[in-house]
Amino acid sequence: MEIEFDTQQEAADFYRRLPSSFRQLNGVLQINNRLAVFPEKTADFKEFAQLITRYIIDLYEKKWIMEIIEKFYYFTDPEEQVAILNIVSAIFAGEKNDLPQIEVLKDRRETIMESLEGMLHEHHSFSFASIIRFRLTAYKEALRRFVEVAIDEYKLEQEYQVFVDKLRRIIRAYKPLCEKIEVYDEHPFRLYDDRHRLIRNMQSVRSFYPLLKQWGIEAEPSIVLSLIALAPKQVIVYTNRPDSGVMKTLHHVFEDRVCFVHSSLRMTSENRIMQ
Template sequence: MLELLFKSKRDASNLQKRANDSGFISSFHETLFQNQQHYIISINKPYTNDERQQLIKSICDFLLSEKCMEWASSILTDYYYYEDSDEIGQIMEIILGMRLGERPELTELLEEWGEREFVEENVEMLLESREPVSFDSWSKFRLKKLQDRQMEYVELAIDEYKMEQEYQMFLHMLREYLSTREQKKISIHLYSTPFGFRFFDEGFQELDRDQLLAYMDKRLLTNHPLYVDSYTIAPLLSLAPEKIFVYSDDHEQNLIRTLQNIFEERVNLLPLRYFPESFLYTSLDAANE
């Protein structure tokens, strides 16, 4: 019989449920330990290797999916002193995305480590215990490396959250700028190339670099050099067109997403083949003359 002593009733109940869902017989009862209320779950130890691996998996899943998130939340409130529930929720969303493998751009910044293998190895030793085990003490000492790992997740998530907040402020500022900017062109057609976008006006006359520079509000590059590139975003903000037609076969590229975020309903995405091909060559011929 594996007996685990918990300070948290929720932890005890959640682990018991996982054990029951995996087909193990268990019992749950309350007890006083060192004058404090504790909760004990008793789980029949597995007889076969398959059963043993199933129980190890159940305990590992509980630790990696529930306890890791709980530890991360505690780090946010107890170590970084976050109090706002909305902020905590957004940072925890980032951490959850990292743990689910949905934020590879962040997790690849972490040193590779066999997290599950580490937990499985320690849970296997836990199953060998013949005496009741304090889950909180065991996890504090045996899983210290796993808990420390959550600090790394939290640090990355906080940095990402701050960057996202900064990015949202930047978008809001540019939208405000755009709303007050006088319209210089009715529409702009952007044709995607491996070297960036070619600009065409509403009559499909190409605007070369010198023409774009003549329209450009130089304050955009001075005030926002980190986010506003001088080749696409700054010219578009300066021209303030009513419609922007983007011709590309890769609508998921970061720059196009940024254009959508800034110009919103003004942006229309189209495949490359929709661009009138004759105007591409007309512009090239004019440039060569």
């Protein structure tokens, strides 16, 4: 079969990207702006489709995603565009598997492969430009869906950041009520004051929630808001899950005021206090 490129340079670039083992096994030859390929087995056709897929993704995917972000969803600010692109890239890298809708989105590599495999078997000659123009409709639609999910995540991250910034301002605005609070990550959380007394009367904490409305915050009671109401200068959290969502929020809100300690060290602290 022959595949034609727009320029000799483009043909040479694609040729160089082919593994040498594939070039030798399938007798790949570059003739000006064309590549002659002689696959014999179904596996060879599939591998060639994979190589074209990788080439398309490497050369065009980022540009097309940015176009989708701007032309379909009207994000024109370069920083916002890059932020959304980074979320899409994280999704592709498997770093955002907990996001809604990810499981129902089709793998974009498989989408390209399905568009190519039949064509490679049926046509002895075709142009790379025809692939780009006519064969990738399903792939571009898949990209649009990934961008849509990424934009939803971006908006949630922005809302979360606004929420965290408000909580930080509250901490700075109110006078600390105690030096230190120790938090035991249990169900429910247990809080101790700087004399290691269990904080049982949370009435003053509950009365704090109406004040949050003055800051434009509508939130259910949580360990984060309880600690803000107590306004300690230092928070020590004994936990086995410092990377969990609630612990990350504590870190973002209290910044250098919070310290995470493994739960196994809690007994050491308690024994020291008893002595």
